[in-house]
Amino acid sequence: MSNQATDTDLITSLHSLVDSLQHRVEELEALNAKLSSQLAVCRCHQQQDKTEDSCVSFDNSVEKSTKSSFGSKKLPGYDTRIMNHHGKRYVALKVMYFGPRFYGFAAEAQMDPTVESEIFKALEKTRLLVGDKKESRYSRCGRTDKGVSAVGQVIALYLRSNLKEACEDSEDPSKMIFQQYEGEIDYVRVLNRVLPDDIRVYGWCPVPLGFSARFSCLSREYYYLFWGENLNLLAMESAGKKFVGEHDFRNFCKMDALNVHNYMRKITSFAISPCDVRFEGNQLWAFKIKGSAFLWHQVRCMVSILLLIGQGHESPDVIDSLLDTDRIPRKPQYVMAPEIPLVLQSCEFEGLKFTCSSAAIFNEALRCCLPVEKDQSSLDNGTMKKKSSHVPLMSRPTEPSYEERRAKLKHKSARTEEFMTLSWRLREYVVLIT
Numbered sequence: 001m002s003n004q005a006t007d008t009d010l011i012t013s014l015h016s017l018v019d020s021l022q023h024r025v026e027e028l029e030a031l032n033a034k035l036s037s038q039l040a041v042c043r044c045h046q047q048q049d050k051t052e053d054s055c056v057s058f059d060n061s062v063e064k065s066t067k068s069s070f071g072s073k074k075l076p077g078y079d080t081r082i083m084n085h086h087g088k089r090y091v092a093l094k095v096m097y098f099g100p101r102f103y104g105f106a107a108e109a110q111m112d113p114t115v116e117s118e119i120f121k122a123l124e125k126t127r128l129l130v131g132d133k134k135e136s137r138y139s140r141c142g143r144t145d146k147g148v149s150a151v152g153q154v155i156a157l158y159l160r161s162n163l164k165e166a167c168e169d170s171e172d173p174s175k176m177i178f179q180q181y182e183g184e185i186d187y188v189r190v191l192n193r194v195l196p197d198d199i200r201v202y203g204w205c206p207v208p209l210g211f212s213a214r215f216s217c218l219s220r221e222y223y224y225l226f227w228g229e230n231l232n233l234l235a236m237e238s239a240g241k242k243f244v245g246e247h248d249f250r251n252f253c254k255m256d257a258l259n260v261h262n263y264m265r266k267i268t269s270f271a272i273s274p275c276d277v278r279f280e281g282n283q284l285w286a287f288k289i290k291g292s293a294f295l296w297h298q299v300r301c302m303v304s305i306l307l308l309i310g311q312g313h314e315s316p317d318v319i320d321s322l323l324d325t326d327r328i329p330r331k332p333q334y335v336m337a338p339e340i341p342l343v344l345q346s347c348e349f350e351g352l353k354f355t356c357s358s359a360a361i362f363n364e365a366l367r368c369c370l371p372v373e374k375d376q377s378s379l380d381n382g383t384m385k386k387k388s389s390h391v392p393l394m395s396r397p398t399e400p401s402y403e404e405r406r407a408k409l410k411h412k413s414a415r416t417e418e419f420m421t422l423s424w425r426l427r428e429y430v431v432l433i434t
Helices: 002-050 060-070 115-125 187-192 233-241 298-310 317-323 363-367 402-433
Strands: 087-097 149-161 199-206 219-227 245-248 264-279 282-291 342-348
Touching: 087 115, 087 187, 115 149, 115 187, 115 199, 187 199, 219 264, 219 298, 233 264, 233 282, 233 298, 282 298, 298 317, 298 342
Parallel strands: 149 342
Antiparallel strands: 087 149, 087 199, 219 282, 219 342, 245 264, 264 282
């Protein structure tokens, strides 16, 4: 009887434990689903990397010669198993595109089309691609968001070459970058024949093996187009100059506390200039913002505040307050400026000179941002409130600070570990019963 009573008590305690776990499981279900989705994407990419075309042969001697030429240190992200029956060379391509049709530049799972995916389709169709993306040692300068356009985006990768010995060039830029090679493939013409009309390659340049389109970039410049009617341009320019220098821009971005821990960025120049476009007497202007690197949505957040200042809703001094993160650690809630008028204008690299041709693919962009009512900003798409209903930034609800976000992430991590511990304990009890 005592054994039976013990079993009964054990079953009762297990039921109680299951009931208490059920609530915790429901709380963590969304988090576990997200983690499972990310794991599935990673496995998919791993499987793609392992898949090889059976008709393509690889030569181990290429790996040996690469090690002997460039040292035993393996280049990051580069697999030396390159097809040996084609000449190849490492090149940078300058790309322009009109963004509204695309889900940003970078190819992401379940988001299509992207500019990057269209470029790789063209590379595969023209048989310029050497191996897969990993083997081509691909890099990109920036990840523009959905709807954003670019004139000076730069990517780098290995491409097929008519010159068998192009891949053996020295890493010394002076010996290879400015050399002209007769009989080389016209990469610009070949790619533009198959690319969609809203993407154009308009320049290419050979680059040394240590080059990265992302990490070798010295600076990036963005233009943001806006109509100047009813805006105080002098106040906006005065406010914009406050951005120049190295500052903590956590109040001017979409914060990613999981992956980004340093919000210091350096803005090297800011200007407001007129464009050669007018519409019914209204002048088109451009913010020109140049910096070494930018945070997620940083430019659109900066522009949003500048437009509020231009409309007279805020004082230029609000920039000083938002840059003082000791005083304002929590970002006030405000709407970002629209994405359509934002253009990645140029990316600067040391020693690279592209042979570029001009192309105009931004005429449609101007039609997307025609002036609206005279009492509104010309590019607010109805998202900015009228002056009578404007709530000052410093009086608005605020977002969690970086420290609060990190504490929340740490708490989630602790709850996940607790869930896993309780799950193992439950399994042990179930095994005990059975």
